[in-house]
Amino acid sequence: MAFAVWDESNHGGTMATPIVMGTEIEFGIMVKNDPDFDPISSCVLLVNAYREDPAGEILWDYDQENPLADARGFQVDGEKYTPNQQENIARNKTLINGARYYVDHAHPEYSCPEVTNARDLVIHEKAGERIIEVSRREANGLLPAGAQMLIYKNNSDRKGNSYGCHENYLMDRRTSFKQIVEHLMPFFVTRQVYTGAGKVGSENRGQPCDYQLAQRSDFFETEVALDTMVKRPIINTRDEPHADREKYRRLHVIVGDSNMSEYTIYLRNGVTALILSMIQDGAVSPGLSLRDPVRAIRAISHDPTCKLKVPLESGRSLTAVEIQREYCEMALRYLSGRDVDAITQDVVEKWQYVIECLERDPMELSMEIDWVIKKALIESFMERKKLNWGDSQVQMLDLQYHDSRPDKGLYYLLERQGRVARIVSDDEITAAIHNPPTDTRAYFRGECLRRFPSEVFGVNWDSISFGVQDEPVKRVMMSEPLKGTKDHVDELLRTSESAGDLVKSLRA
Numbered sequence: 001m002a003f004a005v006w007d008e009s010n011h012g013g014t015m016a017t018p019i020v021m022g023t024e025i026e027f028g029i030m031v032k033n034d035p036d037f038d039p040i041s042s043c044v045l046l047v048n049a050y051r052e053d054p055a056g057e058i059l060w061d062y063d064q065e066n067p068l069a070d071a072r073g074f075q076v077d078g079e080k081y082t083p084n085q086q087e088n089i090a091r092n093k094t095l096i097n098g099a100r101y102y103v104d105h106a107h108p109e110y111s112c113p114e115v116t117n118a119r120d121l122v123i124h125e126k127a128g129e130r131i132i133e134v135s136r137r138e139a140n141g142l143l144p145a146g147a148q149m150l151i152y153k154n155n156s157d158r159k160g161n162s163y164g165c166h167e168n169y170l171m172d173r174r175t176s177f178k179q180i181v182e183h184l185m186p187f188f189v190t191r192q193v194y195t196g197a198g199k200v201g202s203e204n205r206g207q208p209c210d211y212q213l214a215q216r217s218d219f220f221e222t223e224v225a226l227d228t229m230v231k232r233p234i235i236n237t238r239d240e241p242h243a244d245r246e247k248y249r250r251l252h253v254i255v256g257d258s259n260m261s262e263y264t265i266y267l268r269n270g271v272t273a274l275i276l277s278m279i280q281d282g283a284v285s286p287g288l289s290l291r292d293p294v295r296a297i298r299a300i301s302h303d304p305t306c307k308l309k310v311p312l313e314s315g316r317s318l319t320a321v322e323i324q325r326e327y328c329e330m331a332l333r334y335l336s337g338r339d340v341d342a343i344t345q346d347v348v349e350k351w352q353y354v355i356e357c358l359e360r361d362p363m364e365l366s367m368e369i370d371w372v373i374k375k376a377l378i379e380s381f382m383e384r385k386k387l388n389w390g391d392s393q394v395q396m397l398d399l400q401y402h403d404s405r406p407d408k409g410l411y412y413l414l415e416r417q418g419r420v421a422r423i424v425s426d427d428e429i430t431a432a433i434h435n436p437p438t439d440t441r442a443y444f445r446g447e448c449l450r451r452f453p454s455e456v457f458g459v460n461w462d463s464i465s466f467g468v469q470d471e472p473v474k475r476v477m478m479s480e481p482l483k484g485t486k487d488h489v490d491e492l493l494r495t496s497e498s499a500g501d502l503v504k505s506l507r508a
Contacts, residue, residue: 019116019117019273019482020114020115020116020169020170020440020481020482021114021115021116021117021118021121021167021168021169021170021269021273022111022112022113022114022115022121022124022167022168023111023112023121023125023165023166023167023168023269024109024110024111024112024164024165024166024168025109025110025111025112025125025128025153025165025166025258026104026107026108026109026163026164026165026258027107027108027109027110027132027151027152027153027163027258027404028107028151028152028153028154028156028157028163028402029042029043029046029106029107029108029149029150029151029152030149030150030152031143031147031148031149031150032147032148032149032150033146033147033148034143034144034147039106039107040103040105040106042139042149043103043106043107043108044090044091044103045139045142045149046108046132046135046136046139046149046151047091047092047093047101047102047103047108047135048090048093049135049136049138049139049142050093050101050131050134050135050138051138052093052095052096052434057089058089058092058093058094058449058453058456058457058458058459059085059088059089059092059457059458059459060088060091060092060094060100060102060458060459060460061458061459061460061463061465062082062083062088062460063082063460065240065460066240067238067240069238069239069240070226070237070238070239071177071237071238071239071249072177072237090103091103094445094449094459095131095446095449096434096435096436096446096447096449096450097113097124097127097432097433097434097435097436097442097446098113098114098436098437098440098442098443098445098446099111099112099113099124099127099128099131099442100461101128101131101135105229107163108132108151110128110131110132112124112125112127112128113436113437113440113442113445113446114437114440114441114442114461114481115437115439115440115442116437116439116440116482117270117341117343117344118265118266118267118269118270118273118343118347119266119343119423119424120437121265121266121269121270122262122265122266122423122424123424123428123429123432124432124437125265126262126265126424126429126432127429127430127432127433129153129404130429130430130433131433132151132153132404133151133404133405133406136149136150136151136404136405150403150404150405151403151404152399152402152403152404153258153260153402153404154197154215154258154399154402155197155215155216155257155258156199156203156215156216156219158203158395160203160204162203162204162215162216162219162232164216164254164258165216165256165257165258165259166252166253166254166256167253167256167268167269167272168250168251168252168253169250169251169253169272169273169276170241170242170243170248170249170250170251170481171248171249171250171251171276171280172247172248172249172280173241173245173246173247173248173249175249175279175280177237177249179279180235180251180276180279181223181224181235182286182289183275183279183284183286183288184235184275184276184279185223185234185235185289185290185293186288186289186290186293186312186323186327187272187275187323187324187327188234188235188253188255188297189234189290189293189296189297189300189310189320190300190320190321190323190324191268191271191272191324192213192214192217192257192297192300192301192320193213193300193306193320193321193324193358193362194264194267194268194324194351194354194355194358194365194369195214195256195257195259195264195267195268195370196212196213196214196215196217196257196301196369196370196371197214197215197257197258197259197260197264197370197371197374197402198211198212198213198214198215198370198371198372198373198374198375198398198401199211199212199213199214199215199371199398200378200389200394200395200398201389201390201395202218202302203218203219204218204219205218206218206298206302207298207302209302210389211304211375211378211389212301212302212304212371213300213301213302213303213304213371214257214301214371215257215258216255216256216257217297217298217300217301218298218301219232220232220233220234220255220294220297220298221233221294222234222294223235223293223294224237225237226238232254233254234255234293234294234297235255236252236253236254238250238252240252242460242461242462243461243462243479243480243481244479244480251276253272255297256268257370258402259370260370260401260402260409260411261368261369261370261373261411261420261421262420262421262422262423262424263350263367263368263369263420263421263422263423264368264369264370265423266347266350266423267347267350267351267354270343270344270347270351271347271351274331274344274347274348275327275331277334278330278331278334281334283330283333283334284327284330285330287312287314288312288323288326288327289312289313289314290310290311290312290313291310291311291312291313292311296310300320304362304371304375305362306319306320306321306358306359306362307319308320321355321358321359324351324355324358325355325359328348328351328352328355331348331351332348335348354368354369363375363376367419367420367421368420368421373411373414373420374398374401377397377401377410377414378394378397378398381393381394381397382394397410438485438486438487439482439485439486439487440481440482440484440485441462441478441480441481441482441483441484441485442484443484443485443486443489444464444478444484444485444488444489444493445459445464445478445484447489447493448464448493448499448502451493451496452466452498452499452502455467455468455498455499455500456499457473458473458475461478462477462478462479463475463476463477463478464476464478466499466500466502466503467499468498468499468500468503469500474503476503476506492505492506
């Protein structure tokens with residue numbers, strides 16, 4: 001989980017930027033040479049193979065969750081699943097870097113800690129890839145002889161099943177959800193021209209194609225809904241803020257791909273956060289509504305030339321790149337005369353550069369954008385081996401691009417060879433494996449787990465509970481994502497020798 005929040009103090013001359021965000025990545029999993037492969041038990045093995053604190057048995061606090069609340073103002077019928085204590089501990093790990101690593105249905109999932117900008121998002125999402133690989137290697141040592149666990153950061157198993165990359169942004173609750181939908185729908189449908197991870201072929205009864213921009217686009221079947229697994233909507237309506245419900249809403253975005261490229265991740269979250277800030281400030285003009293968003297998202301994905309025009313409700317027809325250019329021009333007007341931080345400025349410059357390349361020739365982005373990097377790699381291989389798009393080796397190459405193994409994954413090979421653009425350093429990623437961001441409440445969560453592991457009873461995004469000796473469990477609420485930072489709590493943590501001391505100081 002994680003989010004983007006509007007800083008109300010910035011109203012006027014500076015930007016109302018969504019400043020807290022995060023991602024939840026579901027990974028593909030398989031075990032070679034295991035005739036009895038069971039994805040759920042394999043996921044449990046994988047997650048438990050990652051041991052930061054062997055003595056820690058910390059519950060995930062499901063009491064604080066409400067996945068059936070709909071942003072349109074009602075509660076959906078259904079039962080909230082809550083595992084028993086033993087299953088809870090087996091399926092969940094809250095890490096000292098502030099992240100959650102757990103089993104979600106039949107997939108391992110890594111939810112990065114809350115961060116305040118797109119650059120930190122890249123660092124912490126990439127740290128998740130490293131953590132997955134560490135636990136994969138540990139889990140392999142526990143498998144029968146000859147069996148090998150493989151993990152993929154992709155979105156499809158080629159058997160009709162799709163799994164997600166979910167982005168989260170916390171917004172001002174006063175912004176109407178109807179307005180969010182109106183302005184985000186064209187943006188989400190068209191941003192795949194630079195956020196797509198690339199895919200050989202089609203699925204889910206999609207029109208046949210050789211290659212498409214995005215892994216998820218064939219799987220979206222409706223415009224707006226609460227579901228994430230069936231009848232997938234382009235805009236998800238889950239209303240679970242994991243923060244002060246009176247002030248914030250968390251926009252739960254399920255329409256993106258799992259990206260390998262740092263540059264693509266950076267744009268995916270950085271540009272989306274900027275658009276949300278613009279929506280909150282009333283800076284997105286109407287007139288870009290699509291006539292049929294579901295048809296358009298699939299058609300755009302199936303056109304690697306990026307020249308296909310899609311019909312708008314206004315009667316105009318524009319390409320996805322032209323629609324993105326209109327959003328970009330609105331963003332430039334919005335930013336004009338405002339105080340803009342260096343990362344936002346960099347995101348906008350890279351966004352402009354990508355749009356210009358897409359207009360000329362998308363293949364110019366063969367170091368920056370996932371779907372282009374992968375397409376260039378596959379086409380070079382096909383040319384050398386005299387293969388066509390339908391060859392099984394081509395599909396295998398597609399999958400290998402997303403392999404989590406540093407010595408086997410094709411993206412990591414390109415990275416070592418200096419053939420992909422970087423945003424962050426390996427040292428920054430390595431540090432984030434064991435250290436939370438310092439400027440969100442993730443710092444307090446991670447440091448409590450580091451300092452008092454045996455006294456932490458349960459954790460959620462917006463609370464942490466302590467078992468202090470024989471006293472009833474003490475829950476500390478963290479409903480403000482920008483409190484609990486290093487500046488706020490470091491002295492408090494340093495002077496607390498135990499969780500009991502910490503709780504007493506907090507309640508003093």
